[in-house]
Amino acid sequence: MNNQAKRWLVGLGSALLLSTTVHAAEQKLFLFNWSQYMDPDIIKAFEQKYHVDVVQSYYGSLDEMYAKLQAGGDSQYDIIVPSNYFVPRLVKAGLVQPLNKAELPNLDNVMDRFKDPSYDPGEKYTAPYQWGITGIVYNAKVFPHAPDSWSLLFDPKENEGQPFSMISDGQVLFGAACAYLGKGYNCTGQQNWVDAAKLVLKTKQRSNFTGFIDGTPVLQQVARGVTQVGMTYNGDFLADKESNPEGFKDLEFMIPKEGAEVWVDSMMIPRRAPHPKLAHEFINFILNPKIGAQLSNYNMYSTPNKASVQYLDPLLRKPPALPTPEQMKRLEFTPSLDGKQLQLFQQIWSDVKSR
Template sequence: MNKKRSSSLIAGLGALLLVTQAQAQETLYLFNWSEYMDPEIIQQFEQRYDVKVVQSYYGSLGEMFSRLQSGGTSQFDIIVPSNYYVPRLIGAGLVQPLDKSKLSNAGNVMEQFADPSFDPGLEYSIPYQWGTTGIVYDTTAFPDAKPSWSLLFDPEVNPTQPFAIQQDGQVMIGAACAYLGKGGDCTSLDDWRAAAQLVLETRQRSNFSGFVDGTPVLQQVARGTVKAGITYNGDFLLKKDEDPEGFANLAFMLPEEGAEMWVDSMMIPKNAPHPELAHKFIDFIMEPEIGAQLSNYNQYSSPNQAAEPLLDDALREPPSLPTDEQMAHLYFSPSLEGAQLQQFQQLWNEVRSR
């Protein structure tokens, strides 16, 4: 064999080896909210474990749930649902229990999140971030605004300024229940009906702009399309940092009647293609430095006790971290299943369609 042919063969074998190695490289499939992950964290995970991370995004929890029901349990390795969807995912058989022997950093979870009612003992989930749901509003339109849901629900408080509300039924019914003095975690059918009637009357007012979710509404308020809407504390802070001029006259409030406190958690779908890698990713996120990096990027609170000393100062004060007085008025949206969930969905569909 001559030298030229020998070199060509070696080059060909080398190229084949590189292709084979690339094909053998594991891939983690992450299904998450958009703009909810620091790209540098993904790069660090890829480099440490010599893997590839492919991210897909959902705009609502309902969208995520439907995707899993239609085959998504075998398409994704990690999902990031909110607390009230966790029992629903477990009950539907869409997620698998965690192997705690593979999660050396699970002990970093703060005590207040270590044994939640929605997943006792964290058998299926590990907290990712936590935050609050409140009202974003234009202070020039509402210079004397009080921290109250009346800014949206009371036509005397806001008779003319355009406003939006969220599409998520549990967010809206919870807010209405809180405003009516029934507690934001209300679950009785009579309370739901009263809250649904209030939301229905609210959406029939002439200055109701529409159903707009938490992130898009921030841009609408910044542009002046609407003057008030419902959003999340971390999203508000993040967008304010990105556009300080556009957000100069905007503020975020937690209504004193009660506001939602939520926890987003990492879970592994039932038929995840790479469950071992999924456990590595969860454990990676729970490292103190990575947990702090995630919160410093998202501007949401960290459920990681070991990450707390590494957080930015802004994450130690409102609106990122509620005051003790505000914490006393926060509630978790209840987890609904079975016939109770069907009743709720039917009621909310009626509100949306009328």
């Protein structure tokens, strides 16, 4: 073999290696999600079906997710899973792209109640992932006659001498305070927020207040008796109770009669997602009836997929996983805020936390 032929073969080998490397790099899906919110077996099934690798990253709050997207993450991730009240903020900031519904035939499986949602008219940017409720977790042995009311948090006579916490999400907490004050969970406006802030400050200053705690970690604190009352999510409550039945035997989840939050987490594609076609494949995969049920059976949250209901575990077909029709009437979305309204809320909430 002459030198020219050798050089040609070496060049061809390099080109093939480069092509293989580029192809391998393209065969990845970058998922940015809440932690412990995805069944590993679903990831494996998707990887096997589409011959790809799924790279998962996690955020602990919506503010963290938003900040990372603004810092360039909109070109690093293919799928994000924000809650409903952050959707308009992401759209207005230009951080997400519209969905190509022609690539999402399984969107037809979505329940009517989750079609054309107020936070995304026409479902232009979102496909629902899971939904749930924010309510109260408490020790029924300590509070055998607990009222089905936010008074278990806000009325000092109801939890006198017992440690309690409040959720660290300011909008959700103010919604609870507004509901307790008779203003409705989805209240907005300066006066309503000031009234809510006064109630939260008054509650915060009590000697048995243990702090602002996220809805997931508070469950272990209540199970250990570090606190006896807190705010949490129905799916996390059920999942922890199933994994630790002895520790959770005296704990109950309650939806306050004054009203509470119902939330929807949705799948969205960042504006500069590196693999938008693969992202559509993933969304459509999650909306498959059996996959949708597998997801809910894993994390114990409700499915927005009407075709998945028949495959759900019996526990997910009754409260607290599935609210009664009467309870559903009392549930509201957390309002979406932007502009001056958002700035005003953030100023009031910052003042509450700093005092």
